[in-house]
Structures are given as C-alpha cells and as structure tokens.
Amino acid sequence: AIISRVQGNDSIAVENLPRGIYIVEILTEKEKIYKKILKE
Secondary structure, three states: EEEEEEEEEEEEEEOOOOOOOEEEEEEEOEEEEEEEEEEE
C-alpha cells in the first residue's frame, strides 16, 4: 500500500488491495496501535 502525508494527515491507498480484512499497525513516538480495516 502507498502511504502519503498531506498537511499532517497520513493516508494509505487501499484501492488496489483485494477484498478482505486487514490489520494496520500504527507506530507513534508513544505507542503502538492496531486497527482492523474491512475492504469490501
């Protein structure tokens, strides 16, 4: 996936990924966050 940053907001291009459930790991200076994404 392509990650881009515009005006402090990060985005991940998911349009080319197949349908499914994905787990995204987000690393910050203070913590590690996991988010589940459902692509239909």
